[in-house]
Amino acid sequence: MQCDYFDSARCRSCTLMGVPYDEQLRRKDDAVRRALADVADHDAWSPPFASREAGFRNKAKLAVGGTISQPTLGIMDRQGTGIDLRGCGLYEAGLGAVLPRLGEFVTQAAIAPYHLGTRRGELKNLLVTHSPDGELMVRFVLRSQEAVSRIRKHLPDLRRGLPQLRVASANILPEHKAVLEGDLEIPLTDDESLPMRLDEVTLHLRPQSFFQTNTAVAEGLYAQAQQWCAEVDGTYIWDLYCGVGGFGLHLAATDRRVTGIETSPEAVASARLSAVDRPGRLEFFAQDAVAFARARKAPDLVVVNPPRRGIGDLTGWIEASSVATVLYSSCNAQSLAVDLSRMPSMRVTRARMFDMFPQTNHHEVLVLLQRR
Structure with a gap:
């Protein structure tokens, strides 16, 4: 991708501008794999999910x-x-x-x-x-x-x-x-809400709720989550740090109960609006994820999509719980590696890097963890 703003030094936000896209993808995939080398075996990784290199920001x-x-x-x-x-x-x-x-x-x-x-x-x-x-x-x-x-x-x-x-x-x-x-x-x-129509789910975004910047890669991320979770047992799912409910809404099914937890009331309102036409039992609450988890019996599957700092104290709860499967979506492989090291009872069985932010070193990585 060529950019006049970058070439004239008016904007240098895209730190990988000028690097061929295939090379960008390889570098980021290698960096994520290195960051998680101690917790994810080579066989766990799928090829990186590529984006358009331009015209992708929504x-x-x-x-x-x-x-x-x-x-x-x-x-x-x-x-x-x-x-x-x-x-x-x-x-x-x-x-x-x-x-x-x-x-x-x-x-x-x-x-x-x-x-x-x-x-x-x-x-x-x-x-x-x-x-x-x-x-x-x-x-x-x-x-x-x-x-x-x-x-x-x-x-x-x-x-x-x-x-x-x-x-x-x-x-x-x-x-x-x-x-x-x-x-x-x-x-x-x-x-007061903007419908974001994905493959099979329409998310309703209210002004102060978050949605991924790259719609096509977000669709790929959710589709991968559906595929991996279809291969594991479990009818009760927690979607923690759920935002507008993207993961929970995509994992919903007639035989599943999904509970989403998010601190933002605006995001919860968006998720509830989106849940109206989805199958299964869907519920969303504005609460702290750690406090919610500590007060309840563990579900079959936990989905976490935290901010860059990771899930922190929730790792201790997961490690001590009976949760069999965790799906973790992270925008920071370094904090993800720290969190995974704190849950030695969980092993990485699937992993994939999603290039949500071409022209930069930022990434999204999805891992599936199962109890040893």
Whole structure:
């Protein structure tokens, strides 16, 4: 993949830009296998799951800089100057096509970009998600509610220009800190969730819920989970750190009971909405995963999809429990290796690297663990 932004040094976020994609895939697969060499035998590994090397991102997380008349949508440099990246080749075509109109809307609605140095202005970030059906969710991350009325006023015009816009909201982030969003979300449209239609499951994303950035690779990840779990016994499944319920919803079946646990109420609301048309007994709760596990009898199968730091204290519970099978999806092979070393009673029987983030060293790895 060739990128003018990288070649001109305006953006160096893609650390593997210029490296042939086959070589990127080989490097990442080798790195993950080395990280897990002490816990996963060579025979456990399947070939890496490849992605498109460009045009794969379903989500744009755009820092807004510049001025009302000339906003930039992209990243900030060290001086706090906005660098416009609306032409980034990583975005899905339908996502990249709408970014110029969103830049025009900033001017139309007179939303002053937030300036890091002076701490003045309103619009900090634009968060845009593109569904497989071509629909959009647009979130305006603002310093205060000052601009909300103007966004509402001009939103009908934006929707006429972008009829695929299904969900819009204003997120309020008053603090001056390096985070993408705040706690308060103000709906601006009647629809408050974006359907993400995968092979056989439609996930309903609410504004503050998480979904994988690469839709095609996420489909492959869930399909692999289905295949591996179909080969093991068990009718009661826990989906811990479940997010919007992607794994649990894909593992649901008429003879299975699935309980999903996630700390984010927004994600749980998304999962419950998605569960309406799925078979089996599905339930989702906003709770702490470790506290939930310690208070209940162990299920047949535990699925974990934690943040980068791993599952921590849950390893002790799993090691001491009667759980026969664990499916672990990780975005950090180093923390995964630490967690697996703390569960010596579990052995890795299947493993595969999924290239969720081409042009970078980031990865997703899925492992199936079974009690010795």
